[in-house]
Amino acid sequence: MISSRTYTSQGLVLKYFPYKEADLILTVLTKQHGKLQAIAKGARKPQSKFSGHVEPLTVVDIQLAKGKSIETVTQVQTYKAYPSMYSDINKLANGIYISELIDQFTPDKEVNTKLFDTGIKVLDIISTSEEPDLSIRNFEFEVLKLSGFLPELYTCLKCGCEIIAGQHRYSVSSGGVICIDCSDIDNTLELSLATMKVLRYFNRHNITTEPAFKIKTETYTELKSLLIETIIFWLERDLKSSQFIEHLKSIQKSYQRHDCII
């Protein structure tokens, strides 16, 4: 039986790096074939039919030719782009963070259709929402869940007892909640009832729209630190783009302080 050398898929361009005179090597999360690398020949030339379509954070219909080590892009057309991200640095930084998160948690050529759809959904929210932070935390939880690192939220990971509301702490290394009797204060994180409720909400609901509720600042801080610690633990590294987001936030805070003084 003769198999076709080319195939098509919908994909999200996660990143690229320049190669040779005018080529780009793309990392694309495809819906039907998982994450893969592909060379887009001549894509850095202004007249290239690929240019503009292969920028990161673009959803594309892509045709690829099978190669020995990496695929070759033969056709590509934008399916969905996010122009609003190109005019707001916070949206852009958040978009890049989503792209890095997907890239780091996805093994090559492993199909994960749900992750693809969820990734597009959170990018939709980031591009339109003024306060997408809670949706980004929701996506972090979703990535952990869809990659096989779902935190346990209902039974103690040490003794197996059912968790009683308010009587719990969180262990990053164990991968979930621990009852207050089994917890070791030095090796576990504080987990308030409010944060526990938000985590359980994330577990029950897929990202379709922004969460319809708001949470207190201290709950958000606890939630964020808990999810970031979990991500760093499983990846065994920090995400570079999160440092950039923190840098932007620190500048904005210093401007706000400056405005107050004036």
Place this chain on the structure above:
Amino acid sequence: MNLNNASNVSDSLNTLIEELSKLPGIGPKTAQRLAYYIVRQPDYENLQLAEAISAVTTKIIYCERCQNLSDYNPCFICTNPNRNTSQLCVVEEPMDVVAIEKSNCFKGLYHVLHGSISPLNGVGPDQLRIQQLFERLQNEEITEMIIATNPTLQGEATALYISNNNAKKDLVITHLARGLPIGGSLEYSDDITLSRAFQGRQQISE
């Protein structure tokens, strides 16, 4: 690192191959071909090449004003009295200055950032010459800053970062027009380029 069998022939040839293979885009085989080509060249041509490499190593410095590579500090462009000192064009790389100068369409001053913000590669604002740019804007009589970063994700991030964090009041900040390239095709254009081309459409003068 022994890249080939030249070590059996000559240590100096082997060293040359090793050094050439460190250049971008040059693999071990290409380095070997180049090394044998150099060996066959007349002596004076090889010495000219060696002198040219030696000269850029010892003479090239950064202009402390525009951060471009130059033999002199300040560079020729910064000291040229015929340049418009009220306009400043911000570019990513020294090669961008060469491209703009070749087009002969800009007569102001430049500032070279030496890269673009790329969070995925760990390149943040602190790794670029952005602080020097902000200091320049405060100290010089610049009225317009033209941001000419590449129309890529990193280029746009850099442009947004600079325009958001500039503290100079009454400064006109512009960026180069986005749209269709000469020789390009409307059919293959992406959505963002097309929408910006429509936004920046111009009346055809009679």
